[in-house]
Amino acid sequence: MTRIRIHVPACALALVAAVAVLATGCGSAGNKEKAGVEKIDYGKTREGVPIEQYILRNAHGMVIKVITYGATLTDVRVPDRDGKMASVVLGFDSLDGYLGTEPYFGATVGRVANRIAAGRFDLNGRTYTLATNNGPNHLHGGLRGFDKVVWHAALHPSGGEPSVTFEYLSRDGEEGYPGNLSVSVTYTLTSQNEIKLDYSATTDKTTPLNLTNHAYFNLAGEGAGTILDHELTIAADQFTPVDAGLIPTGQVVPVGGTPMDFTTPIRVGARITQVPGAAPGGYDHNYVLRPHTGLTFAARLQDPASGRELDVFTTEPGVQFYSGNFLDGTIRGRSGIPYGQHAALCLETQHFPDGVHHASFPSTILEPGQRFASRTIYRFSVR
Ligand code: GLA
Numbered sequence: 179m180t181r182i183r184i185h186v187p188a189c190a191l192a193l194v195a196a197v198a199v200l201a202t203g204c205g206s207a208g209n210k211e212k213a214g215v216e217k218i219d220y221g222k223t224r225e226g227v228p229i230e231q232y233i234l235r236n237a238h239g240m241v242i243k244v245i246t247y248g249a250t251l252t253d254v255r256v257p258d259r260d261g262k263m264a265s266v267v268l269g270f271d272s273l274d275g276y277l278g279t280e281p282y283f284g285a286t287v288g289r290v291a292n293r294i295a296a297g298r299f300d301l302n303g304r305t306y307t308l309a310t311n312n313g314p315n316h317l318h319g320g321l322r323g324f325d326k327v328v329w330h331a332a333l334h335p336s337g338g339e340p341s342v343t344f345e346y347l348s349r350d351g352e353e354g355y356p357g358n359l360s361v362s363v364t365y366t367l368t369s370q371n372e373i374k375l376d377y378s379a380t381t382d383k384t385t386p387l388n389l390t391n392h393a394y395f396n397l398a399g400e401g402a403g404t405i406l407d408h409e410l411t412i413a414a415d416q417f418t419p420v421d422a423g424l425i426p427t428g429q430v431v432p433v434g435g436t437p438m439d440f441t442t443p444i445r446v447g448a449r450i451t452q453v454p455g456a457a458p459g460g461y462d463h464n465y466v467l468r469p470h471t472g473l474t475f476a477a478r479l480q481d482p483a484s485g486r487e488l489d490v491f492t493t494e495p496g497v498q499f500y501s502g503n504f505l506d507g508t509i510r511g512r513s514g515i516p517y518g519q520h521a522a523l524c525l526e527t528q529h530f531p532d533g534v535h536h537a538s539f540p541s542t543i544l545e546p547g548q549r550f551a552s553r554t555i556y557r558f559s560v561r
Pocket of ligand 1: 281292462498
């Protein structure tokens, strides 16, 4: 395994501004590793393609790990209210886990995240047929979505903060989608303990597009029980109801007075058994964020026991709250503990599912000559 130290930007920044030295704590005792980015060989795919891992550290000791396979966020390590670090996302410690069957742990999902009914859509007078990999429907980009391809990593300076960009060219016809799509996602670890995700895409033919990250959070620590006692707030007064196949009916209905209402903080488990039509049990719904332009507050997740807190901000119109319903204990992650139902939850910022079939939903269509740009921030803190 080769380790290459790439750069140490946060301390360099601190030299420029004395204030930043205090703010970042660069060089402070206890920071065994310096802020920056480290690149590690992470093994090879079954076809023999080398995979890289990038370890991003900030001056507070927060660490995130991302790999070129699926542009996947494999680990997030943050302190609790006593300063004790834990890994707060589900994942594996080696590539093997990601190459096997697993439910998109930390992956970048596309070309179209979530479901497309019947794996078919009409665009510009043509019918496009996609893989039906979720019952009769298409899910998360198909059999070999963006989570299962190898991205190219590039390091760009990002205002002195540890950052890595993953780029991928999705060819015309790949998984049935039209157009050569040039897509990138930049992970930046900020000095405010934020993971900043910047997505960008251009195409040479009209195509649907919906990108998200599929991190599974458990703020008590990966493998430390369920998220049922986490408290959740979602800044949404409405959600998009779904049919039995989790395809939106096209309605947008108020959450008020229903178990879907997270407009004020409430335990995830408080009403989880009352969620309408949820088999095998729990939340798996798109929430309609309040109208906004630019970045908006989307959700807050709190773990009263550890004091860890996660705030989600996004430019996207929706967020899929998925309460880990399909986790069934068959997968063991980095702790070796089986991931059972509700071992973690996802807050997948996105355009609404199946948007290509609902003219009333925000458009998921990208045209040649346009650039898709989207930002999501996961900010960690303690209380
Ligand atoms: C999304 C979907 C869920 C499930 C997970 C992956 O969150 O909405 O229904 O498919 O991905 O298991």
